[in-house]
Amino acid sequence: MEDELELVKGCRAGNNTARKGIYTLYSKRLLAVCYRYTGDIDVAHDLLHDGFIKIYKSISKFDYRGEGSLELWMSRVMANLSLDYLQQRKKMQEVIVREEELPDVVELPEKELYGDISDEQLMLFVTELPAGYRTVFNLYVFEEKTHKEIAAMLHINEHSSTSQLHRAKCMLAKRIKEYIRNEEK
Numbered sequence: 001m002e003d004e005l006e007l008v009k010g011c012r013a014g015n016n017t018a019r020k021g022i023y024t025l026y027s028k029r030l031l032a033v034c035y036r037y038t039g040d041i042d043v044a045h046d047l048l049h050d051g052f053i054k055i056y057k058s059i060s061k062f063d064y065r066g067e068g069s070l071e072l073w074m075s076r077v078m079a080n081l082s083l084d085y086l087q088q089r090k091k092m093q094e095v096i097v098r099e100e101e102l103p104d105v106v107e108l109p110e111k112e113l114y115g116d117i118s119d120e121q122l123m124l125f126v127t128e129l130p131a132g133y134r135t136v137f138n139l140y141v142f143e144e145k146t147h148k149e150i151a152a153m154l155h156i157n158e159h160s161s162t163s164q165l166h167r168a169k170c171m172l173a174k175r176i177k178e179y180i181r182n183e184e185k
Contacts, residue, residue, distance in 0.1 A: 004070040011059045019056055026071055027052075030078045032123070036138050037082035039127040047085060051078045079143060083153065086131055117179060125175045133168035140165050 007025075010018025027048065034044035034051070055074055062073055126134060135154065139145045140161075145153070147161040154161070 004067060005064055008059060008062060008064055008070060011056060022055075022070075022074075023052060026074055029071070030074055033075050033078040034082050036123065036126060036142065037079065037135060038085065039129070039131070039134060043085065044082075047078065047081050051081050054081070079138075083135065086135060087154070116183075117176065121179070122176075125172055125179075128175070129168050129171055133164050133171065136161050136164040137168040137172075 007018045007021050011022060030051065031044055031048045034047040035041055038044050038047065051074070055077055058077075062070070064070070126137060129137060136150055139150045139153065140147070147158050147165070150156075150161040151158040
């Protein structure tokens with residue numbers, strides 16, 4: 001298996017074997033990024049396809065910074081495409097609430113009580129969130145963006161970002177508790 005730098009050089013030279021190598025190595029993880037944002041596997045596949053076209057066209061602009069930098073760059077491309085898709089489809093709905101309207105935080109069960117839930121199941125719960133909550137949750141948790149950065153990216157106010165994250169966490173906690181309760185039966 002070639003290393004990242006060799007694959008990048010091959011792609012820059014128009015080598016289809018290198019392009020296939022990148023696709024083979026990273027497509028599953030990048031599909032997961034698209035799915036995490038959209039919650040729709042068919043849309044995620046379409047975005048993956050579009051994303052690879054964009055990656056191949058703009059690979060000359062990629063600045064290699066060591067092992068892992070290619071995957072990070074491609075993940076950002078896919079996340080940005082997913083956000084663009086959501087904004088174009090007007091699925092991003094700003095939720096404006098006052099502090100006193102925020103629901104109480106639902107406490108998550110202790111880790112040892114839900115440790116048997118697979119990562120796939122937890123990711124499924126994330127994809128089931130409403131689009132706005134899911135997008136803010138993904139940007140905050142997985143992309144490690146601040147609420148200020150999220151607000152600027154999504155063209156919402158900072159308070160909307162914090163409230164959507166809060167509501168997402170509440171919905172996830174409730175869903176995890178329901179899942180545990182059903183598994184115990």
